[in-house]
Amino acid sequence: xxxxxxxxxxxxxxxxxxxxxxxxxxxxxxxxxxxxxxxxxxxxxxxxxxxxxxxxxxxxxxxxxxxxxxxxxxxxxxxxxxxxxxxxxxxxxxxxxxxxxxxxxxxxxxxxxxxxxxxxxxxxxxxxxxxxxxxxxxxxxxxxxxxxxxxxxxxxxxxxxxxxxxxxxxxxxxxxxxxxxxxxxxxxxxxxxxxxxxxxxxxxxxxxxxxxxxxxxxxxxxxxxxxxxxxxxxxxxxxxxxxxxxxxxxxxxxxxxxxxxxxxxxxxx
Amino acid sequence: xxxxxxxxxxxxxxxxxxxxxxxxxxxxxxxxxxxxxxxxxxxxxxxxxxxxxxxxxxxxxxxxxxxxxxxxxxxxxxxxxxxxxxxxxxxxxxxxxxxxxxxxxxxxxxxxxxxxxxxxxxxxxxxxxxxxxxxxxxxxxxxxxxxxxxxxxxxxxxxxxxxxxxxxxxxxxxxxxxxxxxxxxxxxxxxxxxxxxxxxxxxxxxxxxxxxxxxxxxxxxxxxxxxxxxxxxxxxxxxxxxxxxxxxxxxxxxxxxxxxxxxxxxxxxxxxxxxxxxxxxxxxxxxxxxxxxxxxxxxxxxxxxxxxxxxxxxxxxxxxxxxxxxxxxxxxxxxxxxxxxxxxxxxxxxx
Numbered sequence: 167x168x169x170x171x172x173x174x175x176x177x178x179x180x181x182x183x184x185x186x187x188x189x190x191x192x193x194x195x196x197x198x199x200x201x202x203x204x205x206x207x208x209x210x211x212x213x214x215x216x217x218x219x220x221x222x223x224x225x226x227x228x229x230x231x232x233x234x235x236x237x238x239x240x241x242x243x244x245x246x247x248x249x250x251x252x253x254x255x256x257x258x259x260x261x262x263x264x265x266x267x268x269x270x271x272x273x274x275x276x277x278x279x280x281x282x283x284x285x286x287x288x289x290x291x292x293x294x295x296x297x298x299x300x301x302x303x304x305x306x307x308x309x310x311x312x313x314x315x316x317x318x319x320x321x322x323x324x325x326x327x328x329x330x331x332x333x334x335x336x337x338x339x340x341x342x343x344x345x346x347x348x349x350x351x352x353x354x355x356x357x358x359x360x361x362x363x364x365x366x367x368x369x370x371x372x373x374x375x376x377x378x379x380x381x382x383x384x385x386x387x388x389x390x391x392x393x394x395x396x397x398x399x400x401x402x403x404x405x406x407x408x409x410x411x412x413x414x415x416x417x418x419x420x421x422x423x424x425x426x427x428x429x430x431x432x433x434x435x
Numbered sequence: 436x437x438x439x440x441x442x443x444x445x446x447x448x449x450x451x452x453x454x455x456x457x458x459x460x461x462x463x464x465x466x467x468x469x470x471x472x473x474x475x476x477x478x479x480x481x482x483x484x485x486x487x488x489x490x491x492x493x494x495x496x497x498x499x500x501x502x503x504x505x506x507x508x509x510x511x512x513x514x515x516x517x518x519x520x521x522x523x524x525x526x527x528x529x530x531x532x533x534x535x536x537x538x539x540x541x542x543x544x545x546x547x548x549x550x551x552x553x554x555x556x557x558x559x560x561x562x563x564x565x566x567x568x569x570x571x572x573x574x575x576x577x578x579x580x581x582x583x584x585x586x587x588x589x590x591x592x593x594x595x596x597x598x599x600x601x602x603x604x605x606x607x608x609x610x611x612x613x614x615x616x617x618x619x620x621x622x623x624x625x626x627x628x629x630x631x632x633x634x635x636x637x638x639x640x641x642x643x644x645x646x647x648x649x650x651x652x653x654x655x656x657x658x659x660x661x662x663x664x665x666x667x668x669x670x671x672x673x674x675x676x677x678x679x680x681x682x683x684x685x686x687x688x689x690x691x692x693x694x695x696x697x698x699x700x701x702x703x704x705x706x707x708x709x710x711x712x713x714x715x716x717x718x719x720x721x722x723x724x725x726x727x728x729x730x731x732x733x734x735x736x737x738x739x740x741x742x743x744x745x746x747x748x749x750x751x752x753x754x755x756x757x758x759x760x761x762x763x764x765x766x767x768x769x770x771x772x773x774x775x776x777x778x779x780x781x782x783x784x785x786x
Contacts, residue, residue, distance in 0.1 A: 182449060186452075186453070186456075189456070190456070193456075193460050197460075197463065197464075200464070200467065201467070204467065204471055207471070208474075211474070211475070211478065215478060219781075222781075223779075223780060223781065223782075225777055226777075243780055243782075244782060245780070245782060246561065246563070246778060246780045248526055248527055248536065248563075263526070265526070265538055265561065265780075265783065266783060266784040267782050267783065267784055268782050268783070268784050269784060271782050272782075283775070283777060283778070287775070287776040287777050289777060308527075309527050309528040309529075309530055309533075310526060310527050311525065311526050311527065311528070313524055313526065313538070315784050331527050331533055331536060333536075333563050333775060333777075333778050335780075431779040432776075432777040432778070432779050433776070433777065434776050434777065
């Protein structure tokens with residue numbers, strides 16, 4: 167090999183190695199950007215799925231206890247059944263025959279009370295955290311059957327005005343909030359009765375993530391909650407997930423917006 | 436001099452290396468895309484399973500569940516991309532004052548459209564409903580809010596239960612003015628002629644039928660609307676027929692049974708007969724030797740503020756008699772499961 171041949175080989179090798187390194191860097195950046203966008207998509211997808219499931223179950227007249235753009239306190243129905251008997255006075259109690267309910271969901275709930283449905287369809291909420299086993303005979307004497315997998319419970323709230331046979335919902339109060347953690351906004355769930363707090367999803371972008379509100383029959387959500395929260399018929403989830411790293415090209419973090427309307431399934435027709 | 440000895444080069448190894456790197460990058464991208472599609476599809480199939488379950492509940496009427504006498508029943512509805520298993524169970528037996536309550540649940544299973552090795556998406560939704568029996572207040576064999584005129588002494592206007600089950604009711608129920616005119620010999624019942632108020636307006640208040648709701652379609656869903664749907668060819672199921680003839684007359688084309696609702700005037704001619712319930716907004720004119728066995732109410736347009744004419748029963752051997760069995764059979768076809776608002780939930784135990 168002559169010196170000339172060696173120099174030519176070195177130059178050609180240098181050019182090719184440079185191209186390869188460039189290819190590696192580009193590929194790495196592309197993969198990184200794609201992964202970052204995927205993180206952003208996961209953020210909005212997870213947030214949407216978690217919130218939608220609970221919001222959909224709400225009962226419109228009293229399902230939302232408090233609301234603002236960055237947090238909502240919900241009375242989420244946990245189980246449904248029929249009232250077997252109820253009494254007020256100094257030691258109020260209500261016996262409810264519950265339909266079979268997802269065991270994990272039931273076991274992890276922090277029950278906040280029950281709501282009973284009048285013949286006209288309106289619910290009255292009876293807050294109580296006192297929940298224990300009920301007496302089956304109370305239900306059988308009210309002609310109420312407890313299905314296989316169901317259970318009879320007794321709650322320490324009641325009224326003589328609650329008729330046997332009235333549908334009743336067990337509910338738990340859950341607060342969902344978009345909270346700024348410094349490095350982004352996180353969706354935080356708090357079980358109001360127990361105070362248990364859990365960060366569900368992180369990496370929402372600040373400013374682009376909030377609740378909006380459907381009121382009455384309007385199909386367009388509004389920014390502010392109505393003065394009377396029983397006018398709510400649904401929530402709009404305005405979510406913007408952000409990636410976990412800045413792009414090399416411009417230093418910006420990828421964001422993915424998602425707007426999801428979720429209407430309450432339990433509404434008076 | 437020509438060199439025949441082969442010389443080592445780097446082009447081929449470099450090309451192979453480049454190909455490997457490119458292939459690796461493509462494979463990584465494909466794997467990432469595939470994973471994300473699976474996650475995305477998993478959510479979509481879950482939502483689709485929910486739609487299948489909701490569809491199952493919405494098609495409850497098609498399943499023919501016998502809510503009147505069964506405490507549990509189930510059926511599968513197959514759809515293009517899955518199925519819904521719909522189950523009804525009674526959770527409260529009827530009492531003398533309360534209706535039976537049922538829980539109906541649908542388990543939607545998405546079997547098509549997902550990844551081949553992924554489990555089927557499943558969602559279950561539940562609603563409560565109460566079984567509403569059809570009932571009807573019967574004052575008389577023939578109740579006319581605008582009076583009744585009977586020519587001739589033949590025929591029968593009777594409130595004595597032809598079926599022999601219920602206590603007798605009046606043969607004819609009318610307001611004081613216009614009241615019953617003509618021969619009273621054909622009228623029998625307890626009493627034969629009953630006053631239900633001094634005026635048609637007073638009488639209308641005594642007849643508890645949501646005529647406005649029937650006319651605007653909110654209170655009752657007819658099986659047939661005439662003339663749009665034509666006249667039924669079979670009456671096995673005691674159909675509800677609504678004749679939409681405001682301001683004009685309608686002549687009963689044939690004998691039948693069920694619930695006949697006429698918005699305007701009705702004429703029954705010849706030897707035609709009707710078993711069940713006849714509700715007429717205007718006046719009923721009877722020609723020939725026809726008969727109604729059940730319960731007849733005419734002049735209901737008074738409830739709408741209109742002033743229909745007096746019903747008229749001409750000469751001949753006509754029979755308008757109370758038959759509680761025919762009334763019950765006609766009402767039975769109107770019994771239905773009324774889904775209770777605000778009772779939707781999707782936390783039913785899946786296993």
